Amino acid sequence: MKRTALDQTVLKVSGLHKNFDGVDVLNGVSFNINRGEVVALLGDNGAGKSTLVNCLAGRIQPNKGTIEINEQALLLNSPSASEQAGLAIVHQDLALVNELSVIENLFLNREILHSNKFLRFFGWLDKSAMAKKAQKLLQRLGTYLPDLNAPVATLSGGQKQVIAIIRAVHAGADIIVMDEPTSALGAEQYEFLMSLIRLLSSQGIAIMLISHNLHQVSMLCDRAVVLFQGYSVADVALNEVDQAQLLAYMNGAVLEMAQAS
Amino acid sequence: MMRIKLTAHTLVYYAFAITMLIFTVLLSHTAFFTTANLLNVLMQTSPIVVMAIGLSFALSVGHIDLSIGAIVALCGMVAAMLLQPFGLTIAVAASLLLGGLIGAFNGYLCERLGIPSLIVTLGMLGFLTGLSRQLSGLQSIPIIDPQFISLFGQGAVLGIPSQILWLASLVCLAYIILNKLRFGRHLFAVGASKPAAYSMGLGVSRIRVWAMALSGGFAALAGLLYAGRMQSARYAIGESDLMALIAAVALGGCSLLGGRVNIIGVLLGVWLIGCISNGLILSGFSSNEQMMVKGIILIVAVVVTSKVNSK
Numbered sequence A: 001m002k003r004t005a006l007d008q009t010v011l012k013v014s015g016l017h018k019n020f021d022g023v024d025v026l027n028g029v030s031f032n033i034n035r036g037e038v039v040a041l042l043g044d045n046g047a048g049k050s051t052l053v054n055c056l057a058g059r060i061q062p063n064k065g066t067i068e069i070n071e072q073a074l075l076l077n078s079p080s081a082s083e084q085a086g087l088a089i090v091h092q093d094l095a096l097v098n099e100l101s102v103i104e105n106l107f108l109n110r111e112i113l114h115s116n117k118f119l120r121f122f123g124w125l126d127k128s129a130m131a132k133k134a135q136k137l138l139q140r141l142g143t144y145l146p147d148l149n150a151p152v153a154t155l156s157g158g159q160k161q162v163i164a165i166i167r168a169v170h171a172g173a174d175i176i177v178m179d180e181p182t183s184a185l186g187a188e189q190y191e192f193l194m195s196l197i198r199l200l201s202s203q204g205i206a207i208m209l210i211s212h213n214l215h216q217v218s219m220l221c222d223r224a225v226v227l228f229q230g231y232s233v234a235d236v237a238l239n240e241v242d243q244a245q246l247l248a249y250m251n252g253a254v255l256e257m258a259q260a261s
Numbered sequence B: 001m002m003r004i005k006l007t008a009h010t011l012v013y014y015a016f017a018i019t020m021l022i023f024t025v026l027l028s029h030t031a032f033f034t035t036a037n038l039l040n041v042l043m044q045t046s047p048i049v050v051m052a053i054g055l056s057f058a059l060s061v062g063h064i065d066l067s068i069g070a071i072v073a074l075c076g077m078v079a080a081m082l083l084q085p086f087g088l089t090i091a092v093a094a095s096l097l098l099g100g101l102i103g104a105f106n107g108y109l110c111e112r113l114g115i116p117s118l119i120v121t122l123g124m125l126g127f128l129t130g131l132s133r134q135l136s137g138l139q140s141i142p143i144i145d146p147q148f149i150s151l152f153g154q155g156a157v158l159g160i161p162s163q164i165l166w167l168a169s170l171v172c173l174a175y176i177i178l179n180k181l182r183f184g185r186h187l188f189a190v191g192a193s194k195p196a197a198y199s200m201g202l203g204v205s206r207i208r209v210w211a212m213a214l215s216g217g218f219a220a221l222a223g224l225l226y227a228g229r230m231q232s233a234r235y236a237i238g239e240s241d242l243m244a245l246i247a248a249v250a251l252g253g254c255s256l257l258g259g260r261v262n263i264i265g266v267l268l269g270v271w272l273i274g275c276i277s278n279g280l281i282l283s284g285f286s287s288n289e290q291m292m293v294k295g296i297i298l299i300v301a302v303v304v305t306s307k308v309n310s311k
């Protein structure tokens, strides 16, 4: 498979701990992701997946542990630090500005500026270039929106999800983390996302996909990292396990067996 | 027929049109609709427009700036005091810088201490008002520098009064910042949703401090315009403008909770209130009664804009 050619670690998470008000939510999570790899992050509700994502996104800081990107340990103390490190995130809560338009959201903090050097210096926006590019980007997920200047608040849940995904995808990131990106997608958009993820992976971009849909995961991902109550309890190649085993990891059954013996 | 959709941002157009219609009936026997009077309203409101622009920047990120009036007074006085010993350039630069720094300090305190701008700028209002009174000894400071007076007061270029030129260019500047530049877009994003803007990598605190700095800077400029027109600086200038100011931006469709700003709406909002005040004067209402009307306008404006918005 493609993995052999791209055996180069882009993201290495080691011993990540996070507690909220004395409650341990992450208890030493460790895993690697290679270039071009599609890795599933599995776990029950409350297992700590989104908390891990928030650490990667620089929204919150872990209490302990390191995050290395391209073999450099980084302090991700803000979302912009995370973005600069080459991460792009689709948050479970989408993190869109509802009052701003589709185009404004797609290009917020990565606006296309006017080609004139003088205007560029003042941050003059090139609105028509952004409008054109937005149209193109949306096509990648087979989505048509009648009015790209409409506020995101007027969109459906699935449409919002498409906007958040596209925003992450066109950031030029090395690693894209998607926290349940398909929960509201229609069947067609879902298929488009699947092929988009495959395409990105073939371009060498590493993808971490969080999903509760084990069928989807086994179709798409190379490997799965499983969290249980904040512990990373499994890191398995998906062609070596079946769904029943994955469920056992997610339910903590494997962990309990190990503790019992 | 063209129809403008009724939203918080277009409300002011209707309000303006309706008020003018009412005035043609009620004030036809007065001097309201004379060029001289309307020009007078235009001149009188120009510093208020400048303050309102400043306030719009603060509002766009979800702040309020109650210290604007006090910055107007202090910066006007500082310019007047520095004019004699240091000359025009330094006096103007120092005054603008001071205004910007006070605004930035307001913004910094809000970020640093995590307290609402309502409190920070109210405290600043008190502090600066006291300071201005102390500095001036409750005396007005006369301005005799002819260059200053011509630049900010009674001068004209090609027959257009300099106050109007300032007004036009500052409105254009604000329009460009808010609608054409990346910075303006970031202001709205931060005002609309701080967490989302932060998650998308914006420097939310930095942007909010800049917005307050602009608010202070525009207030200082308004102070210069007042000083130029009155050929003196006084500690109480700007003190009584606060209510009209907030009423005007609310009428102009600014949400007091942050978000998109329509600068043309704000301009019309100020003019509308200026016209109403003027109409009241011409109809023989006292200044006390005018104040009561302005208070009512403020409340009605906020109620109506929020009703229109939630539809």
Ligand SMILES: Nc1ncnc2c1ncn2[C@@H]1O[C@H](COP(=O)(O)OP(=O)(O)OP(=O)(O)O)[C@@H](O)[C@H]1O
Pocket: A020, A021, A025, A043, A044, A045, A046, A047, A048, A049, A050, A051, A052, A092
């Ligand atoms: N800001 C916070 N303050 C306190 N507790 C938190 C906070 N964020 C998350 N938690 C807790 O951390 C635990 C893990 O939450 P997290 O959102 O990471 O789960 P998840 O694996 O993403 O679940 P789901 O599949 O439902 O999205 C939960 O018990 C949650 O209550």
Ligand SMILES: [Mg+2]
Pocket: A049, A050, A051, A092, A179
């Ligand atoms: Mg989650």
